[in-house]
Amino acid sequence: xxxxxxxxxxxxxxxxxxxxxxxxxxxxxxxxxxxxxxxxxxxxxxxxxxxxxxxxxxxxxxxxxxxxxxxxxxxxxxxxxxxxxxxxxxxxxxxxxxxxxxxxxxxxxxxxxxxxxxxxxxxxxxxxxxxxxxxxxxxxxxxxxxxxxxxxxxxxxxxxxxxxxxxxxxxxxxxxxxxxxxxxxxxxxxxxxxxxxxxxxxxxxxxxxxxxxxxxxxxxxxxxxxxxxxxxxxxxxxxxxxxxxxxxxxxxxxxxxxxxxxxxxxxxxxxxxxxxxxxxxxxxxxxxxxxxxxxxxxxxxxxxxxxxxxxxxxxxxxxxxxxxxxxxxxxxxxxxxxxxxxxxxxxxxxxxxxxxxxxxxxxxxxxxxxxxxxxxxxxxxxxxxxxxxxxxxxxxxxxxxxxxxxxxxxxxxxxxxxxxxxxxxxxxxxxxxxxxxxxxxxxxxxxxxxxxxxxxxxxxxxxxxxxxxxxxxxx
Amino acid sequence: xxxxxxxxxxxxxxxxxxxxxxxxxxxxxxxxxxxxxxxxxxxxxxxxxxxxxxxxxxxxxxxxxxxxxxxxxxxxxxxxxxxxxxxxxxxxxxxxxxxxxxxxxxxxxxxxxxxxxxxxxxxxxxxxxxxxxxxxxxxxxxxxxxxxxxxxxxxxxxxxxxxxxxxxxxxxxxxxxxxxxxxxxxxxxxxxxxxxxxxxxxxxxxxxxxxxxxxxxxxxxxxxxxxxxxxxxxxxxxxxxxxxxxxxxxxxxxxxxxxxxxxxxxxxxxxxxxxxxxxxxxxxxxxxxxxxxxxxxxxxxxxxxxxxxxxxxxxxxxxxxxxxxxxxxxxxxxxxxxxxxxxxxxxxxxxxxxxxxxxxxxxxxxxxxxxxxxxxxxxxxxxxxxxxxxxxxxxxxxxxxxxxxxxxxxxxxxxx
Numbered sequence: 001x002x003x004x005x006x007x008x009x010x011x012x013x014x015x016x017x018x019x020x021x022x023x024x025x026x027x028x029x030x031x032x033x034x035x036x037x038x039x040x041x042x043x044x045x046x047x048x049x050x051x052x053x054x055x056x057x058x059x060x061x062x063x064x065x066x067x068x069x070x071x072x073x074x075x076x077x078x079x080x081x082x083x084x085x086x087x088x089x090x091x092x093x094x095x096x097x098x099x100x101x102x103x104x105x106x107x108x109x110x111x112x113x114x115x116x117x118x119x120x121x122x123x124x125x126x127x128x129x130x131x132x133x134x135x136x137x138x139x140x141x142x143x144x145x146x147x148x149x150x151x152x153x154x155x156x157x158x159x160x161x162x163x164x165x166x167x168x169x170x171x172x173x174x175x176x177x178x179x180x181x182x183x184x185x186x187x188x189x190x191x192x193x194x195x196x197x198x199x200x201x202x203x204x205x206x207x208x209x210x211x212x213x214x215x216x217x218x219x220x221x222x223x224x225x226x227x228x229x230x231x232x233x234x235x236x237x238x239x240x241x242x243x244x245x246x247x248x249x250x251x252x253x254x255x256x257x258x259x260x261x262x263x264x265x266x267x268x269x270x271x272x273x274x275x276x277x278x279x280x281x282x283x284x285x286x287x288x289x290x291x292x293x294x295x296x297x298x299x300x301x302x303x304x305x306x307x308x309x310x311x312x313x314x315x316x317x318x319x320x321x322x323x324x325x326x327x328x329x330x331x332x333x334x335x336x337x338x339x340x341x342x343x344x345x346x347x348x349x350x351x352x353x354x355x356x357x358x359x360x361x362x363x364x365x366x367x368x369x370x371x372x373x374x375x376x377x378x379x380x381x382x383x384x385x386x387x388x389x390x391x392x393x394x395x396x397x398x399x400x401x402x403x404x405x406x407x408x409x410x411x412x413x414x415x416x417x418x419x420x421x422x423x424x425x426x427x428x429x430x431x432x433x434x435x436x437x438x439x440x441x442x443x444x445x446x447x448x449x450x451x452x453x454x455x456x457x458x459x460x461x462x463x464x465x466x467x468x469x470x471x472x473x474x475x
Numbered sequence: 476x477x478x479x480x481x482x483x484x485x486x487x488x489x490x491x492x493x494x495x496x497x498x499x500x501x502x503x504x505x506x507x508x509x510x511x512x513x514x515x516x517x518x519x520x521x522x523x524x525x526x527x528x529x530x531x532x533x534x535x536x537x538x539x540x541x542x543x544x545x546x547x548x549x550x551x552x553x554x555x556x557x558x559x560x561x562x563x564x565x566x567x568x569x570x571x572x573x574x575x576x577x578x579x580x581x582x583x584x585x586x587x588x589x590x591x592x593x594x595x596x597x598x599x600x601x602x603x604x605x606x607x608x609x610x611x612x613x614x615x616x617x618x619x620x621x622x623x624x625x626x627x628x629x630x631x632x633x634x635x636x637x638x639x640x641x642x643x644x645x646x647x648x649x650x651x652x653x654x655x656x657x658x659x660x661x662x663x664x665x666x667x668x669x670x671x672x673x674x675x676x677x678x679x680x681x682x683x684x685x686x687x688x689x690x691x692x693x694x695x696x697x698x699x700x701x702x703x704x705x706x707x708x709x710x711x712x713x714x715x716x717x718x719x720x721x722x723x724x725x726x727x728x729x730x731x732x733x734x735x736x737x738x739x740x741x742x743x744x745x746x747x748x749x750x751x752x753x754x755x756x757x758x759x760x761x762x763x764x765x766x767x768x769x770x771x772x773x774x775x776x777x778x779x780x781x782x783x784x785x786x787x788x789x790x791x792x793x794x795x796x797x798x799x800x801x802x803x804x805x806x807x808x809x810x811x812x813x814x815x816x817x818x819x820x821x822x823x824x825x826x827x828x829x830x831x832x833x834x835x836x837x838x839x840x841x842x843x844x845x846x847x848x849x850x851x852x853x854x855x856x857x858x859x860x861x862x863x864x865x866x867x868x869x870x871x872x873x874x875x876x877x878x879x880x881x882x883x884x885x886x887x888x889x890x891x
Contacts, residue, residue: 093838098831099845122524126579138578156580158507159516162614163578198575204482205576208489209537210527213740214754219530223523234525242528252743292664301651302724304667329728330671370727371775 002032006078009036010071010147010171019082023056029083036075062088062095065106068113071147080105116145120152123228124167127196137164137177141192141231147171150183157181168192199233206234212245213252284313284398287391291364297387299365299380304329309360309395316474318358318401319343320392322410322443326375329366334359339445343407346444346460350467358399362414363388385413396436404436405470408443426466429473437473441466479562485572487562491542491553492588496705496737498523500534500583500618503640503700513614514578517640521618522583535586535620536576540564540601544590548647548658549746550710550739553590557744563592566605573609577617584618584640585609591624599627599635606638620700626665629672633697636676641700641732644669646725649718653711670729673702677730701732708762709755710739714786719765719776726769736762761788768795771826772819791881796822799859800877806859807867810846811836823855855880 004018022032066081084102088094097103126138138160144152149167153174156165166175168187175182220238229235281287288308294300307324310333327337335343347354362385368375380388392414396404406412413419415438425440432438442463450456501521508514523532541563542553552559564572573585587605591598602621609615621639623632635642644666648654651663680697704725708718722734738754765788768774772795782789782797789797799806799822808817810832818829828849835841843865846853858870870876 096834096838098835099841099848104848118522122522124580128579136578140580155516155518158509159580160514160578161508161510162512162514196579198579201482201485201572202576202579202581204485205489205536205538206525206527206533208486209493209533211493211529211531211740214529214738214756216530216756217528220526220528223532224526232525238528245528249741252741300664302728304671304728305664326728330675332668332671368727370723373727373730375727 311358315358323363496735515616540589588622716786823852
């Protein structure tokens with residue numbers, strides 16, 4: 001039986017070097033006894049010798065876990081860890097055997113350590129020592145469950161780089177000074193100031209942020225176990241806050257309801273004014289305001305905003321699409337999404353300038369089905385198109401274009417009020433009531449959906465030709 | 476009002492912020508103060524620095540810049556017509572408090588909201604100014620969550636996104652109708668437009684990062700912890716189905732990271748038409764569970780509602796169990812063969828347990844005894860699974876299955 005005495009409990013480097021030596025010597029776990037040394041003398045140290053690094057290959061994850069678990073206070077830990085490492089050398093999948101009792105133990109021990117680390121990150125409370133040359137210094141007393149100071153100090157270094165600090169625990173201390181991290185021996189509570197100037201503010205905040213109407217003491221204690229309370233300045237207020245909660249809620253219920261403040265009335269009038277604005281639609285700007293408050297069909301409930309048409313009021317050509325898509329709905333502008341990008345390219349090929357056109361849609365609100373993180377576009381029903389025609393007619397009346405190009409079947413329905421196939425109307429110029437010319441073509445998103453590249457190219461040419469026809473008519 | 480001592484202002488303005496459910500500091504980028512004269516870090520995962528007796532964590536200094544407000548939303552303690560004590564911080568005072576608390580490791584950062592004073596734009600400017608001073612003058616690297624003021628100029632929202640880790644715009648109530656009746660000056664479409672401008676800011680920043688030229692400076696990040704919202708549950712007549720409908724619309728439309736559900740708790744000086752009852756905490760809890768199923772378990776809203784009745788989730792059992800009891804045709808599942816997506820639907824198995832089952836069964840048959848190591852609720856799982864050494868037999872279809880899990884019915888106290 002070999003005996004290993006660890007000088008510094010929780011020191012990973014020391015354990016690792018001992019373990020390497022044992023593994024190199026082929027010492028089975030049952031032939032080793034591990035113990036911590038009170039007097040700090042190693043009886044064994046050199047005898048095992050250390051195996052050269054890199055000779056033994058262990059899964060990286062296991063090394064990381066061992067680095068943490070060695071901090072556990074349980075005296076059995078060094079031996080149990082050695083046993084797992086021994087097994088892992090012969091079983092590459094050991095860690096994945098989550099149902100193995102030793103792996104299960106390791107996972108649980110690791111979880112306990114990680115929880116302790118997390119709680120230390122959370123519950124250390126610094127108290128101010130003073131300030132020198134503009135650099136403040138602080139100190140904290142903390143009692144972790146395990147020997148985790150080494151695991152937590154880097155966090156405090158990253159976080160509090162610009163100030164000096166020390167954390168004193170019963171086992172060891174960490175000191176950050178002059179941008180250097182060092183460790184020292186354990187200490188006692190009275191080395192750290194027993195109060196801080198802003199503690200009153202912190203306790204005031206703690207008392208005020210708690211809602212007495214929803215006391216849930218168990219939930220609090222599950223996350224902030226009592227063992228931490230004695231070093232948390234706010235914890236002394238917990239009992240009185242709980243005791244007074246019921247009375248506070250009662251007082252809230254009994255408080256008289258106040259009369260409306262006269263200021264509110266004034267504000268209301270302003271809001272009301274805004275709401276009634278835009279009932280008279282005389283310009284495109286009026287229309288944009290009014291359409292945003294449209295509730296003629298249920299689509300407005302889910303959409304972000306109505307998307308009104310965009311373009312010069314005296315445009316000769318009006319392009320009518322189907323309805324806003326995801327991006328149009330977010331930005332409040334027509335044809336800014338993928339179909340809009342494609343439309344821009346096609347307009348260029350047809351020799352049309354987008355800024356000279358009036359672009360709008362047959363339906364002003366985005367219709368979609370939420371699916372996880374996406375909104376799936378849904379076609380508008382004929383009823384929705386017909387209801388929304390009211391707005392399209394207003395736009396037509398204000399812009400009075402010579403030519404209307406409808407993109408897709410919904411647009412054709414929106415303009416004519418009838419369902420007709422694009423196929424039957426395409427390639428010709430139709431006349432609408434009042435003399436406006438109509439050209440019916442496809443919607444650019446149709447091209448985006450075509451998987452066959454050859455066909456898509458052909459369709460695109462036809463689309464360009466339709467738009468070029470509109471340009472010729474307008475000239 | 477400026478003569479009021481800081482301690483009193485803090486008491487008033489923290490008290491006014493306590494109805495906001497969110498205090499999370501998670502989901503942002505990692506950064507720290509290494510090599511700087513400043514302080515602060517974010518670790519990706521949030522840290523709760525304390526817990527209040529209401530069971531909620533304290534991670535951020537959550538306060539209002541002011542509780543003066545020109546709006547008169549009836550569910551809000553700070554509405555213009557309320558007699559609540561008023562106070563106002565200067566941006567400098569908030570900065571001072573944040574840094575003082577942060578240096579003592581009390582908090583992860585700041586969550587700043589405000590009553591609306593003068594105008595939406597003015598209020599938003601003040602909030603942004605606090606974040607600017609923290610970041611630019613003090614090189615503060617901690618977490619900042621700013622409440623966006625619905626209706627504020629999109630330019631201000633874009634600026635806020637440069638300083639803040641997270642932005643949030645509250646939808647307040649689950650339905651447009653509820654909002655119009657309780658908050659007559661707030662317009663649902665204005666709230667949605669503000670959320671949309673955060674979303675556009677995010678996606679523009681992502682596009683800019685993708686298309687940047689090699690060697691050029693990184694484009695600035697925009698609210699890396701994304702945006703969130705909150706809605707009050709139980710103040711109006713909205714059903715759970717309406718609430719989840721709104722939530723799914725918000726998740727899909729604005730890519731929200733979180734929707735917070737806040738059980739309506741009575742406020743001092745409340746309007747007469749609001750319930751003066753205890754907050755419906757169990758309902759809030761069930762909604763969070765349902766929300767979890769939407770985001771991490773692949774459930775659609777309509778499926779979750781299969782386990783509900785009259786549009787309300789079952790208060791006695793969790794929504795996944797309620798769904799499983801209605802859909803027994805899916806079960807029992809063979810734990811050694813069922814795909815991950817289906818295992819996620821087994822009551823009592825969480826995402827971690829499912830991942831560990833999937834890992835373990837590659838190396839050998841998964842048996843009943845192994846289950847105890849993965850979940851504390853073996854009894855709950857049993858009726859829904861098959862292992863080489865366990866078959867639920869008639870248990871899956873037994874009529875009293877629900878009764879095994881639901882707490883025994885309590886006799887109602889009779890009114891005298």
